């Protein structure tokens with residue numbers, strides 16, 4: 001039986017496409033999509049996964065096919081045919097990736113806009129900032145309460161802002177986030193709560209105002225599919241709406257020092273009642289005896305003690321590492337005196 005090779009190619013192409021489409025939806029690589037922004041990212045990721053699997057199978061398939069089909073047979077000492085250049089082929093394999101990259105670029109920009117991506121250039125437009133302030137000063141007294149997302153406002157421009165349908169509305173809950181070596185501190189300005197955990201009520205529009213105390217950190221909550229740098233001297237923002245109740249990790253995603261790997265916390269998405277109960281507990285504990293030591297008041301040794309004990313690092317070494325060179329000398333002198 002002799003099947004024409006273009007029929008075989010067609011069938012192989014259909015199989016390859018079907019496998020890619022199936023795998024693009026069933027790769028299982030993503031954790032639960034716990035925010036309303038997450039499906040945008042997942043759609044983009046699944047598309048890229050589909051294309052990647054298709055290309056992977058195509059390239060590897062041709063490679064394996066060629067290795068078997070064109071292998072050297074016993075006794076064959078001849079050279080291969082002298083093939084050099086193929087203009088149509090080169091045009092095709094340049095044009096197809098160019099269109100894929102362009103398409104993904106447009107798609108990802110659309111995702112970013114739909115998530116409420118802020119215009120990064122706005123922050124650099126100091127000329128307009130001055131003009132805006134002068135204009136405002138002439139027309140009316142400067143309002144400190146101007147929403148950060150208004151067109152003329154140039155203070156906050158890095159991160160993810162309100163969902164396009166929520167632009168102009170203020171968030172249901174605002175949390176100030178401070179990244180420092182090596183912890184996240186969450187402050188709730190409305191209630192004055194300071195916490196090492198990020199609690200938020202499900203289904204609400206939450207705005208995180210992110211700052212860094214020392215070096216660049218990055219606030220990453222994989223289940224929300226959002227990540228934003230915390231930059232010293234500059235406020236950044238994330239605005240999101242959690243939609244699945246649960247406990248998720250908060251990870252620092254920017255190498256920020258020796259204990260960067262320990263800079264993790266937890267976010268708890270809970271029902272409105274549970275959130276209110278947590279708020280009341282926090283307020284009550286702040287009024288009376290504090291329940292625990294706030295992270296901010298711990299020295300780095302104290303904060304890291306649970307981790308270092310586990311790893312078998314003794315206090316003296318940790319002291320040397322965290323305090324720097326001056327203390328290294330003191331530490332040695334102390335050892336000599338013993």
Ligand SMILES: [Cu+2]
Pocket residue numbers: 179180181182216217218252253254255256260263
């Ligand atoms: Cu960090």
